[in-house]
Amino acid sequence: xxxxxxxxxxxxxxxxxxxxxxxxxxxxxxxxxxxxxxxxxxxxxxxxxxxxxxxxxxxxxxxxxxxxxxxxxxxxxxxxxxxxxxxxxxxxxxxxxxxxxxxxxxxxxxxxxxxxxxxxxxxxxxxxxxxxxxxxxxxxxxxxxxxxxxxxxxxxxxxxxxxxxxxxxxxxxxxxxxxxxxxxxxxxxxxxxxxxxxxxxxxxxxxxxxxxxxxxxxxxxxxxxxxxxxxxxxxxxxxxxxxxxxxxxxxxxxxxxxxxxxxxxxxxxxxxxxxxxxxxxxxxxxxxxxxxxxxxxxxxxxxxxxxxxxxxxxxxxxxxxxxxxxxxxxxxxxxxxxxxxxxxxxxxxxxxxxxxxxxxxxxxxxxxxxxxxxxxxxxxxxxxxxxxxxxxxxxxxxxxxxxxxxxxxxxxxxxxxxxxxxxxxxxxxxxxxxxxxxxxxxxxxxxxxxxxxxxxxxxxxxxxxxxxxxxxxxxxxxxxxxxxxxxxxxxxxxxxxxxxxxxxxxxxxxxxxxxxxxxxxxxxxxxxxxxxxxxxxxxxxxxxxxxxxxxxxxxxxxxxxxxxxxxxxxxxxxxxxxxxxxxxxxxxxxxxxxxxxxxx
Amino acid sequence: xxxxxxxxxxxxxxxxxxxxxxxxxxxxxxxxxxxxxxxxxxxxxxxxxxxxxxxxxxxxxxxxxxxxxxxxxxxxxxxxxxxxxxxxxxxxxxxxxxxxxxxxxxxxxxxxxxxxxxxxxxxxxxxxxxxxxxxxxxxxxxxxxxxxxxxxxxxxxxxxxxxxxxxxxxxxxxxxxxxxxxxxxxxxxxxxxxxxxxxxxxxxxxxxxxxxxxxxxxxxxxxxxxxxxxxxxxxxxxxxxxxxxxxxxxxxxxxxxxxxxxxxxxxxxxxxxxxxxxxxxxxxxxxxx
Numbered sequence: 041x042x043x044x045x046x047x048x049x050x051x052x053x054x055x056x057x058x059x060x061x062x063x064x065x066x067x068x069x070x071x072x073x074x075x076x077x078x079x080x081x082x083x084x085x086x087x088x089x090x091x092x093x094x095x096x097x098x099x100x101x102x103x104x105x106x107x108x109x110x111x112x113x114x115x116x117x118x119x120x121x122x123x124x125x126x127x128x129x130x131x132x133x134x135x136x137x138x139x140x141x142x143x144x145x146x147x148x149x150x151x152x153x154x155x156x157x158x159x160x161x162x163x164x165x166x167x168x169x170x171x172x173x174x175x176x177x178x179x180x181x182x183x184x185x186x187x188x189x190x191x192x193x194x195x196x197x198x199x200x201x202x203x204x205x206x207x208x209x210x211x212x213x214x215x216x217x218x219x220x221x222x223x224x225x226x227x228x229x230x231x232x233x234x235x236x237x238x239x240x241x242x243x244x245x246x247x248x249x250x251x252x253x254x255x256x257x258x259x260x261x262x263x264x265x266x267x268x269x270x271x272x273x274x275x276x277x278x279x280x281x282x283x284x285x286x287x288x289x290x291x292x293x294x295x296x297x298x299x300x301x302x303x304x305x306x307x308x309x310x311x312x313x314x315x316x317x318x319x320x321x322x323x324x325x326x327x328x329x330x331x332x333x334x335x336x337x338x339x340x341x342x343x344x345x346x347x348x349x350x351x352x353x354x355x356x357x358x359x360x361x362x363x364x365x366x367x368x369x370x371x372x373x374x375x376x377x378x379x380x381x382x383x384x385x386x387x388x389x390x391x392x393x394x395x396x397x398x399x400x401x402x403x404x405x406x407x408x409x410x411x412x413x414x415x416x417x418x419x420x421x422x423x424x425x426x427x428x429x430x431x432x433x434x435x436x437x438x439x440x441x442x443x444x445x446x447x448x449x450x451x452x453x454x455x456x457x458x459x460x461x462x463x464x465x466x467x468x469x470x471x472x473x474x475x476x477x478x479x480x481x482x483x484x485x486x487x488x489x490x491x492x493x494x495x496x497x498x499x500x501x502x503x504x505x506x507x508x509x510x511x512x513x514x515x516x517x518x519x520x521x522x523x524x525x526x527x528x529x530x531x532x533x534x535x536x537x538x539x540x541x542x543x544x545x546x547x548x549x550x551x552x553x554x555x556x557x558x559x560x561x562x563x564x565x566x567x568x569x570x571x572x573x574x575x576x577x578x579x580x581x582x583x584x585x586x587x588x589x590x591x592x593x594x595x596x597x598x599x600x601x602x603x604x605x606x607x608x609x610x611x612x613x614x615x616x617x618x619x620x621x622x623x624x625x626x627x628x629x630x631x632x633x634x635x636x637x638x639x640x
Numbered sequence: 641x642x643x644x645x646x647x648x649x650x651x652x653x654x655x656x657x658x659x660x661x662x663x664x665x666x667x668x669x670x671x672x673x674x675x676x677x678x679x680x681x682x683x684x685x686x687x688x689x690x691x692x693x694x695x696x697x698x699x700x701x702x703x704x705x706x707x708x709x710x711x712x713x714x715x716x717x718x719x720x721x722x723x724x725x726x727x728x729x730x731x732x733x734x735x736x737x738x739x740x741x742x743x744x745x746x747x748x749x750x751x752x753x754x755x756x757x758x759x760x761x762x763x764x765x766x767x768x769x770x771x772x773x774x775x776x777x778x779x780x781x782x783x784x785x786x787x788x789x790x791x792x793x794x795x796x797x798x799x800x801x802x803x804x805x806x807x808x809x810x811x812x813x814x815x816x817x818x819x820x821x822x823x824x825x826x827x828x829x830x831x832x833x834x835x836x837x838x839x840x841x842x843x844x845x846x847x848x849x850x851x852x853x854x855x856x857x858x859x860x861x862x863x864x865x866x867x868x869x870x871x872x873x874x875x876x877x878x879x880x881x882x883x884x885x886x887x888x889x890x891x892x893x894x895x896x897x898x899x900x901x902x903x904x905x906x907x908x909x910x911x912x913x914x915x916x917x918x919x920x921x922x923x924x925x926x927x928x929x
Binding site (some may be wrong): 296324 | 654684704705715718722723745904907909916917920924928929
């Protein structure tokens with residue numbers, strides 16, 4: 041169906057249930073709340089939603105934007121281009137005008153800033169609304185301009201008016217009826233403005249509600265917190281750091297309700313040592329941090345490895361090094377998680393690719409940590425851990441708490457050996473309070489009874505015992521997922537937040553006749569050597585797609601599996617997640633494949 | 641009625657690595673005596689130590705002992721107590737462990753006031769690395785790393801703890817075992833974070849702060865009938881005396897513990913119900929619908 045746009049001479053295809061909205065303004069102006077509101081409305085309209093927060097590392101001021109994508113298929117990532125920009129100032133337009141799709145639109149608050157010729161592209165629709173003025177003059181509170189813009193947007197793209205009102209009521213309920221009523225009036229004001237001024241200018245987009253079903257909308261960090269709680273985590277210690285703080289906040293809210301405790305430590309050195317101390321007593325314990333904190337935890341993680349104490353460490357990666365870009369995404373901490381630390385310990389690194397998998401892999405992490413008595417990392421990224429997505433209701437019946445060789449009944453002192461040598465490298469683990477199990481847990485090398493020794497023979501046996509756990513654990517590790525055509529000649533390898541854009545790129549290439557297969561790694565250490573070797577053995581080209589400068593995953597594959605001249609490294613390191621088109625272009629460029637038809 | 645244990649019941653078979661005459665022997669035997677006197681049982685004692693000569697003490701106390709990394713005994717001990725409030729939790733370490741590399745944690749443990757005991761074995765030198773200056777070494781102390789004399793002023797650990805809100809501050813001398821046993825017992829019985837700083841001479845490397853020197857320099861506040869250990873100003877005064885080192889319980893106060901303020905449940909966190917299929921867990925999902 042063709043519709044007229046108010047852009048002269050521009051005719052556009054009506055786009056149904058496929059939209060990416062960018063909500064842009066200054067940090068602290070409430071755009072995050074409104075972004076969440078939009079995501080909530082889309083979700084209740086039965087659409088699949090993904091959000092991405094691109095905000096500065098400051099509380100007030102600085103350009104911020106919140107991307108909300110909705111469609112009929114699960115997205116887990118951003119589209120190539122933005123369909124609609126809601127801009128509260130000229131800076132937001134200037135910063136993002138090039139990212140708009142031809143035929144897209146801008147809702148612009150022209151109360152103070154005015155549009156310039158330089159930004160006013162002729163191939164998009166412009167809806168200028170004095171949002172702040174309406175808020176102040178008609179509603180008496182400038183703050184509600186965000187909600188007015190929601191009314192404008194809703195009217196232009198067909199957001200369900202009832203759902204919008206219900207969502208607003210839900211979000212502002214805590215602030216009282218007056219605030220709810222004011223915000224409902226703000227929506228009406230936005231809708232009326234569209235009726236009065238833009239009735240003849242449709243946006244070219246239409247959203248049609250579907251059944252919402254029994255679905256959730258959750259942020260990656262929430263799914264990690266929830267996964268931890270369900271898996272039996274009852275102790276968390278952490279130090280606030282973007283983008284991992286949400287996990288500590290989540291546990292601080294919920295752990296006490298289930299007999300647990302969350303501690304804000306004085307630094308990450310304390311946090312990791314608290315987690316180790318707590319785990320020593322038998323409680324399932326975790327911490328969450330990001331690059332700089334991870335660096336400080338390195339010594340403690342080595343301690344957990346040699347003490348054979350189960351700990352779970354959530355790494356919410358951001359752009360480094362040093363302070364880097366705290367609110368931006370990157371996959372540059374893979375080497376750190378796998379190789380950091382003095383000495384050698386068994387460790388595991390799991391990497392979820394979706395919010396849903398963040399839950400299930402967190403559960404897996406706690407079972408692996410306790411079963412193999414070693415540190416287990418959950419590697420997420422800003423573009424996943426602070427993004428919301430829709431997902432099916434989580435299946436708690438799939439969760440089993442496996443406490444491994446935990447011993448809670450009395451043992452015979454002298455016979456019991458905490459670090460007993462065993463075929464699988466794992467020893468029975470007593471906890472304080474168990475009669476007869478008294479021993480020394482020492483970071484110094486020790487014998488099977490825990491007595492410190494520097495004996496050469498014992499050292500070799502003890503190293504063998506601890507490191508053997510990685511072999512024993514193989515069958516228990518989360519397996520890679522294969523997406524696309526299993527027989528395709530073109531292979532792609534990646535992990536984490538890149539799953540969304542890669543799968544979407546695959547679908548578009550497939551529609552254009554190019555088959556691909558994608559191996560999504562969910563365990564990064566111990567490295568799934570056999571699976572990766574099989575995957576690349578008969579591929580004509582293998583593209584390793586990752587979000588860092590040095591190609592850490594690609595180098596890891598070369599290190600473990602061996603060199604391969606058909607392997608191409610695709611890298612991005614500007615702090616932003618991939619868009620599908622970037623994956624498509626990278627594959628065409630490297631592989632010399634015929635130019636692709638660009639699909640929206 | 642449980643059988644009364646003796647200090648021997650808190651001994652391990654591990655031979656000590658300390659030099660003959662080391663002050664740490666006195667700390668260890670006082671600790672074992674205190675545990676026995678208080679009717680503690682090894683299975684319910686968690687003993688966390690740092691790194692250094694003093695840190696080795698955890699290997700010599702029959703208990704659930706933990707010998708972690710340098711400077712981090714207090715975060716470990718704090719978490720052990722939070723995770724299992726039924727345990728008697730004691731941390732021990734040297735002046736370097738507590739007042740240099742672990743100084744930050746020391747301050748925050750004082751602030752938090754967990755119901756644990758911290759024994760600082762102060763020998764005013766780094767013994768295990770062969771005699772460098774420590775945070776409590778006197779200014780001018782000549783060592784391998786300070787050949788022109790230690791340029792740093794010594795830290796007043798108990799003074800810092802008092803300023804930070806410490807609720808039990810005591811100082812003992814390892815050559816006065818009976819009094820030390822009493823101080824440790826009072827510390828363990830104190831509800832809150834108790835610190836026992838023990839002057840524990842290093843006979844091998846510290847030729848200045850010797851047993852004889854301590855006997856000259858120290859006095860017990862109990863010798864002063866006017867001393868009131870609940871008077872904060874008086875405690876500050878004696879902690880800032882020039883050339884005189886007060887021993888005994890210097891200050892005691894009472895305020896809520898970390899466990900109380902963290903609303904630790906009656907059932908220890910370590911023994912919480914981990915039923916993944918509890919309906920209350922599933923209902924959390926409703927807030928994400």
